[in-house]
Amino acid sequence: MYKNFLKIITFLSILVSPFLFTSAYAKTKVGFVYLTTPGDHGWTYAHELGKQMVKKEFGNDVEISIVENVPEGPDATRVIRELAKQGNQIIFTTSFGYMEPTLKVAKEFPNVKFEHMTGYKRTKNVATGNIRFYEGRYVQGVVAGLMTKTNKIGYIGAYPISEVIMGINAFAQGLRSVNKKATISVIWANTWYDPVKEADAAKVHIAEGADILAQHTDSPAMLQIAEKNGALGFGQSTDMGAFAPKAQLFASVNNWGPYYIKKIKQLKDGKWNTGGGPDHWAGNTWGGLSTNMLTLSNFSNMPTDVAKKAQAAHDEIKSGKLKIFAGPLKTNDGKEIIGAGKTLDDGALWGMNYYLEGVTGKVPK
Amino acid sequence: MIEFTPRKIQSSFWTILSPIISITITILIGSLIFKILSYPVIESLYQVFVSPFSRPDRIADIFVKACPLIIIGLGLIFCFKANIWNIGAEGQFILGALCAGSFALLFPETKTYTLLFSMFLIGFVGGAIWASIPAILKVRLNVNEILVSLMLVYVAMLFIDFVVRGPLRDPMSFGFPLSKVYPDGAIISKVDFPFIGFLGQFHYGIFIILILCPFIWFFINKTLPGFQIKIFGSSTRASEFAGFNKNKITFYVLLVSGGLSGVAGVIEVSANMGRLQPEVSFGYGFTAIIVAFLGRLNPYGVVIAGIIIATAKLGADNAQMVLGIPKVVTGIFEGMLLFFLLAGETIQKYKISIRKDN
Numbered sequence: 001m002y003k004n005f006l007k008i009i010t011f012l013s014i015l016v017s018p019f020l021f022t023s024a025y026a027k028t029k030v031g032f033v034y035l036t037t038p039g040d041h042g043w044t045y046a047h048e049l050g051k052q053m054v055k056k057e058f059g060n061d062v063e064i065s066i067v068e069n070v071p072e073g074p075d076a077t078r079v080i081r082e083l084a085k086q087g088n089q090i091i092f093t094t095s096f097g098y099m100e101p102t103l104k105v106a107k108e109f110p111n112v113k114f115e116h117m118t119g120y121k122r123t124k125n126v127a128t129g130n131i132r133f134y135e136g137r138y139v140q141g142v143v144a145g146l147m148t149k150t151n152k153i154g155y156i157g158a159y160p161i162s163e164v165i166m167g168i169n170a171f172a173q174g175l176r177s178v179n180k181k182a183t184i185s186v187i188w189a190n191t192w193y194d195p196v197k198e199a200d201a202a203k204v205h206i207a208e209g210a211d212i213l214a215q216h217t218d219s220p221a222m223l224q225i226a227e228k229n230g231a232l233g234f235g236q237s238t239d240m241g242a243f244a245p246k247a248q249l250f251a252s253v254n255n256w257g258p259y260y261i262k263k264i265k266q267l268k269d270g271k272w273n274t275g276g277g278p279d280h281w282a283g284n285t286w287g288g289l290s291t292n293m294l295t296l297s298n299f300s301n302m303p304t305d306v307a308k309k310a311q312a313a314h315d316e317i318k319s320g321k322l323k324i325f326a327g328p329l330k331t332n333d334g335k336e337i338i339g340a341g342k343t344l345d346d347g348a349l350w351g352m353n354y355y356l357e358g359v360t361g362k363v364p365k
Numbered sequence: 366m367i368e369f370t371p372r373k374i375q376s377s378f379w380t381i382l383s384p385i386i387s388i389t390i391t392i393l394i395g396s397l398i399f400k401i402l403s404y405p406v407i408e409s410l411y412q413v414f415v416s417p418f419s420r421p422d423r424i425a426d427i428f429v430k431a432c433p434l435i436i437i438g439l440g441l442i443f444c445f446k447a448n449i450w451n452i453g454a455e456g457q458f459i460l461g462a463l464c465a466g467s468f469a470l471l472f473p474e475t476k477t478y479t480l481l482f483s484m485f486l487i488g489f490v491g492g493a494i495w496a497s498i499p500a501i502l503k504v505r506l507n508v509n510e511i512l513v514s515l516m517l518v519y520v521a522m523l524f525i526d527f528v529v530r531g532p533l534r535d536p537m538s539f540g541f542p543l544s545k546v547y548p549d550g551a552i553i554s555k556v557d558f559p560f561i562g563f564l565g566q567f568h569y570g571i572f573i574i575l576i577l578c579p580f581i582w583f584f585i586n587k588t589l590p591g592f593q594i595k596i597f598g599s600s601t602r603a604s605e606f607a608g609f610n611k612n613k614i615t616f617y618v619l620l621v622s623g624g625l626s627g628v629a630g631v632i633e634v635s636a637n638m639g640r641l642q643p644e645v646s647f648g649y650g651f652t653a654i655i656v657a658f659l660g661r662l663n664p665y666g667v668v669i670a671g672i673i674i675a676t677a678k679l680g681a682d683n684a685q686m687v688l689g690i691p692k693v694v695t696g697i698f699e700g701m702l703l704f705f706l707l708a709g710e711t712i713q714k715y716k717i718s719i720r721k722d723n
Binding site (some may be wrong): 065 | 429
């Protein structure tokens with residue numbers, strides 16, 4: 001009796017197992033956590049587009065769950081944990097403030113993979129992803145330098161963190177490559193997304209004589225102000241041309257799709273890992289123009305020769321010929337960072353807490 | 366024209382039934398909305414109202430979410446019973462969290478129990494001080510407490526924003542506006558249930574409701590000050606004839622309400638965040654107003670109401686995860702619930718008749 005019972009079980013499990021395995025392989029459950037709604041037309045919208053690319057690439061092989069409007073507090077922990085409990089195998093948490101919640105939940109679910117944007121802490125099952133936004137900003141700087149008449153560039157930053165500062169410095173490098181007289185002044189909005197504050201900052205810049213505006217915040221508000229006042233500017237995260245057809249020169253477009261697809265493929269093939277070492281550096285994805293994680297929207301509202309120079313800068317960064325942070329580099333108060341012939345490495349970029357030449361003022365402490 | 370005549374006797378039957386009816390109507394209209402937007406109705410309702418109860422850790426998380434709502438709501442009972450409209454619980458919550466947090470960060474060496482105890486005390490005082498501003502203005506100059514308490518919410522938000530950017534910013538936070546992580550002694554730990562382990566985020570702070578709720582019930586219903594508050598709220602003139610001190614009542618209800626909001630802030634930050642950040646409250650102070658009314662200003666009712674609102678919030682997340690229903694749709698539930706509840710209250714308090722004009 002007992003023997004037969006064992007036989008039946010063995011038989012049944014052999015019969016069923018191919019289905020179990022194929023179905024587990026075929027359908028990968030993917031979770032996304034959004035900070036706001038795709039209606040922000042900026043940061044979260046860019047992630048939404050990436051998610052749609054995943055859907056297109058894998059079709060019915062993935063099952064996607066999203067949760068939008070998740071504040072960066074206890075709710076994030078709960079939502080991420082819930083996604084893990086519901087059997088999602090890989091979870092993309094798309095805002096810096098989800099760092100601690102992601103790490104907390106990842107500890108409880110060692111078999112679930114987590115991809116956190118844009119943090120710096122990795123573990124065995126937490127990888128990080130980020131875009132080399134600064135590459136697009138160099139091209140913005142080139143265009144700004146050629147287009148400005150007042151030689152004053154207004155820049156709106158979110159927070160004085162290294163990611164934003166390296167963007168400002170890259171912009172300055174681009175600007176000074178074509179125009180040594182122009183300067184950048186920075187206003188800190190102290191928010192990633194607040195159309196009212198962003199619009200106010202834009203107005204201040206214009207009142208102070210800036211004719212080209214750039215932003216490291218997420219809403220189209222700055223461009224709308226530029227449009228009204230006859231100034232020009234650059235879009236952020238997604239193509240914002242529809243909001244400012246006469247003001248947008250081009251937009252740096254975040255293209256998360258290829259990154260998502262790569263990571264989900266790695267998971268399906270059992271190749272997802274974050275490597276060893278204390279900082280699991282292999283788990284860091286930091287892509288830019290060369291991997292198509294950053295793209296530029298069409299050049300508009302500029303003469304063809306400017307567009308040509310912008311395109312050339314874009315191509316050279318993409319091919320790796322142009323190094324944005326190549327020496328000699330000097331801070332705006334005259335301190336030398338590196339001499340000629342050297343280039344800042346990625347680690348040095350994340351430690352940036354100074355402005356390069358071309359930027360006015362000081363980094364707030 | 367429509368005429369409202371106050372009813373002489375309010376049946377306790379309707380007092381209990383009206384929230385139930387409000388919830389029922391909300392669910393019916395909600396189903397209609399799901400139907401119109403072509404989401405599966407039963408499945409949607411299941412996700413919003415039932416799925417949060419479907420697993421022990423989910424139930425635990427309901428209490429985590431409800432905890433600040435209930436504690437603030439319990440405090441608001443005092444104000445609303447006395448007809449004092451404290452709309453600024455959100456600000457008092459923030460101040461409580463900020464004061465207690467600053468203390469924890471400035472004196473990290475204090476021993477565990479002393480540290481937590483002082484944080485509760487300081488949190489209470491912080492919230493109470495914030496609420497005392499509208500209280501003093503109301504008592505001395507008869508300034509409208511609704512406006513003052515509401516506007517102080519924004520002051521509190523900007524103040525904590527300033528503090529985590531400036532004085533208390535963690536130098537290792539890569540420029541992000543975050544304070545240092547609290548010392549271990551200042552953290553309210555999660556409950557390690559025997560044989561089960563941790564359930565969601567369930568933490569020891571939630572147990573404070575078990576003490577607060579009966580205590581407040583007793584205070585309101587069985588003591589003289591509680592009686593004074595009730596009389597003061599239903600008829601100021603009568604309470605004046607009885608010789609009750611109007612200013613004293615106004616002052617104390619605001620203080621207690623603010624203090625409890627502050628305590629809620631202490632618990633929320635110390636149990637769930639472990640550090641100060643620019644946003645520590647996500648509208649708890651405002652949602653708690655709904656909770657207080659949904660609970661009919663009864664302490665036990667507030668506990669149930671807090672659980673209902675928390676359930677709907679968690680359910681909204683589940684509904685989006687499983688069915689892809691946007692949160693704005695589920696957010697309508699909360700608004701409808703308050704609307705029907707207030708409508709129900711009006712019907713219950715007044716006899717409504719249509720009179721022909723001559």
